[in-house]
Every structure is written in C-alpha cells, then in structure tokens.
Amino acid sequence: MEVLSNGKTWLIASLLIAGLLVPIFVHDVYLRHLFIISFVYGIVAASWDLTLGYAGIFNFAHIAFFGVGVYAAGLSAKLLGVDPWIAMLVGAGAASTAAAIVALPVARLQGVYVVLVTFAFSQLIMQLVINQSDITGGTQGMVRVPTIWLPDYNFLRDNKLGFYYVAFALLVATTACLHWLVRSEFGLSIRALRDNEDYSASRGIPVAWQRLKALVASAFFAGLAGGFYVIYVRVASPEVFDFSTVSLVLSMVLVGGTSSIYGPLFAALVLTFISEGFANINNFAEGRHMLVAAIMIIVLLFFPKGIGSAFRARPQESLSR
Template structure:
C-alpha cells in the first residue's frame, strides 16, 4: 500500500515539476497563452465535476458562475479601483452568492428540472449583462481591466511568464482543495446522496444543505477562475456565458471523466490545445466544436468513464477510501 502511495506521490511531483519548467523551455508566447487558458478551464471543469459528477446535480449554470466571476472581478477592479488580487476573491464570493440564490429552487428539484432552472439562470445573467451596457459594456464588453502586480513585477511585459505561474498555482491549489474535499466526510455524504438519496437521507444526511454547500463551493472555484480570466485577458465579454463556452467546458468534464478530479484537468489541457489548434485552420475554424463533439463521442465509446479511466489505478479518485 505504501509503495502505491509513494508511486503516486512521485508521479504527481514529476508532473508538477514538468509544469514548472514548461515556460523555461517554451518561449513561444502563444503556446504559453494556451497553457494559461487550459489551466483556467481546468479549474472550471474540475469544480463543475464536484456538483455534476460527485453530487449528481445536473447543474447547467456553472458557466454562469464563471461569467459572474469574470464580471464581478472586472467591474470591482476597473470601476471601484479595488486591487485585482482582492477583486478575484470578490469574483469567487459573488459566484458563490449567485449559487446560493440558484440553490433555493434547485435543491428540491430532480433531473431535467434542475437543467432547465440552471440553464435559465445562465441566460438571465447574460441578458442582465447585455442590458446594463452603461456599466458592463453590453455586447461590446468591458475593456482595459487593470491587471495584477506583485512587488512591482510587470506581468504585461514578461511574455506571459508570470501569468503562467499564477495560473498554474491557481490550478494546483484548486485541485488540491477539491481532491481533499471529495475524500472527506462531506464528499462521502454527497456521493451517498447521489447513489441512493433515500438511503442517505435515512442515515441523517441533510439533502438540501449538502446540495447547497456543493453548489456554493463549486461556484467559488469557478468564480476565482473567472476572476483570473478577466485579469489576464483584461477584457470581459458576454461570450463567456455562451453555449460554445459551456459545451467546451462540459466536454472537458465528460471526456475527462465524471467523479474524478484529475480527469477534467487532463481533458482541459488536451481540448484547449485541440480547440485553439483547429481555430488556426480557416477551413476548420467554424466547425471545430463539431469536431470536438465527435471526438467526445469517440472517447466515450472506447472509454465510457472518460480519460480518467486510463490513468493508473493509484491515481484514480476513490471516495470510499
């Protein structure tokens, strides 16, 4: 048992070390940009899997929480002059507050009704952003959002070197927190409710409270990722609420494998590079999401549990442990 744990620890340490040296050997700023975007999407996908995979809540409003993080951070940093580091935290809190609001009807619903309510919420937030153009910039977006500084270090002129490490650290912290969460008693309780709600309820697990906690926590990480997204790009656009964004991140969750922390992260890295790579080909740019959908079907046919099922057994998430 100890040897398996040591192997897993060494494997994870090797991957972290590899991630740390990437910007030292990859000087192309566009490739660094793709890594940064993939790290952001990895946080969103992994946190979505907390509610979708582990808790079994068909929450289609998760991208809205990401978008709320984008706009809450952008507005507080630009209009209120709040330090961008603190503004990102505001983005996470705002997303959690929105999740708590959505949870009020969702915790009592099942199946397709949860999908309808959460998707309607996402569209409602999009319409609010577009209609309040005086504040949000409407369809033109919010531009020239202040970016982060660290002890006077200039993130804008280092060829995305600093942004890479901030995004990488954010992903590592989020994954570590989510992994610890799903292996805790709380994680066991939400899996129990997902698998057999009546049994979990009979054992004293409060259904509504646990679902509320799941949505709030998962939204917080999505909001933080959204906050860094707008600080990095310095632009907040309504496209973050779009169906293409939702379908791409959902593909990461499904291709990576639900009920897994590492799977969506791996899929985020793969699909981000594939998606952006296809966008560079004029003949494929318009149909890239269709190609990703086909790839998702192929992966799920041969690996029904996603890419996570191809990982070594010692790496797989087992909430029963």
C-alpha cells in the same frame, strides 16, 4: 484521510515539476497563452465535476458562475478601484453568492427540473449583463480591466511568464482543495446522496444543505477562475456565457471522466490546445467544434466514464482510511 500510493505520488510530483518547467522550454508567447487558458478551463471543468459527477446535480449554471466571476472581478477592479489580486477573490465570492441563490430552488428538485432552473438562471445572468450596458458594456463588453502587479515587476512585459505561474498556482491550489473535499466526510455524503438519495436521507444526511454546499463550493472555484481570466485578458464579454463555452467545458468533464478530479484537468489541456489552436488555422476555425465533438464521441465509446476511469484504482487497490 486517504493516503496516496507511491506510484500516484511520483506521478503527481512529476506533473508538478513538468508544469513548473514548461515556461523554461516554451518561449513562444502564444503557446504560453494556450497553457494559461487550459489551466483556467481545467479549474472550471474540475470544479463543475464536483456537482455534476460527485454530487449528481445536473447543474447547467456552472458557466454562468464563471461569468459572474468574470464580471464581478472586472467591475470591482475597473469601476471600484479594487486591487486586481483582491478582485479575483471578489469574483469567487460573487459566484458563490449566485450559487447560493440558485441552490434555494435546486436543492429540492430532481432530474430535468434542475437542468431547466440552472439553465434559466444562466440565461438570466447573460441578459442582465447585456441589458445593463451602462455598467457592463453590454454586447460590446468591458475593456482595459486593470491587471495584477507586483513591486518592480510588470506582468505585461514578461511574455506571459508571470501569468503562467499565477494560473498554474491557482490550478494546483484548486486541485488540492477539490481532492481534499471529495475525500472528506462532506465528499462521502454527497456521493451517498448521488447514489441513493432516499437511503442517505434516512440515515440523517441533510439533502438540501449538502447540495447547497456542493454548489457554493464548486461555484467558488469557477468564480476564481473567472476573476483571473478577466484580469489576464483584460476584457469581459458576454461570450463567456455562450453555449459554445458550455459545450467545450462540458466536453472536458465528460472526456476526462465524471467523479474524477484529474481527468477533466488532462482533458482541458488537450481540448484547449485543439480548440484554440485550430481556431487560427484558415478554413478550420468552425470545424474545430466538430473535431472536439468527434473526440468526445470516440472517447466515450471506449471509455463510457471518461479517460479518468482507465486510471482509477480498483476497490481492492484503494488504501485504508
């Protein structure tokens, strides 16, 4: 296993402490909301990078997995009476199941064919949600989804303090799991497949099986984020499948840097505040998308591999395994 350097350890510890202290200094409910949404997007972006950056799979169904998590958790909590805490895991499991279905054709495809199949799947899921209006609410969405609770504690009356710490805990747990995954033998194998599939296959790495595991693992975290999202906002809407959501999260991955767990997390925090913050400014609600696009272009001009590449250790600086 790779051991973190002292500098990186102190940096991560400082960020963890800063994350824990944010609600103490930030009392504005809307700012806390932006932090929560940025944590959700951070989980989705970082988990997308597992397939897009590390495995080299041009997976455009990742936001669909997020949407599956949203609706699976929302429906199980509202219609089936499942405890909202458990419903979040139901969303993660449903997203992983959907990814396993997608992996059947994708595992043996390459290039543009993977893009076409995954994009078609996301459109199929969106149409399914819209057409099954008796269950999902259709274009009107599903409202008043039950939310999480604890004995003698009301999450709806604490100015989003509880939701902040739950979202932050999910972000930390997801980051730790992804960090472990990409540095495990599995992570090494999918990077080998990304760099040279034919050579890796000749060395005994099962291409289809590793791709399936990468898709299922990344979808699990996206579905978990979707499950928390619907429990938090208490609304499930087809808008989660919109191209605007896809482009925003993809911008976070590209700006943060592919093959970088921490880059997309940082980009998610910055771009969420820019996108959501400017959405409430008069005469600038539509221009926020252009601003995000401009930021992405500028970053990629100076850092083609994203801002994460600026902080990536050189090979000689990497610690021994």
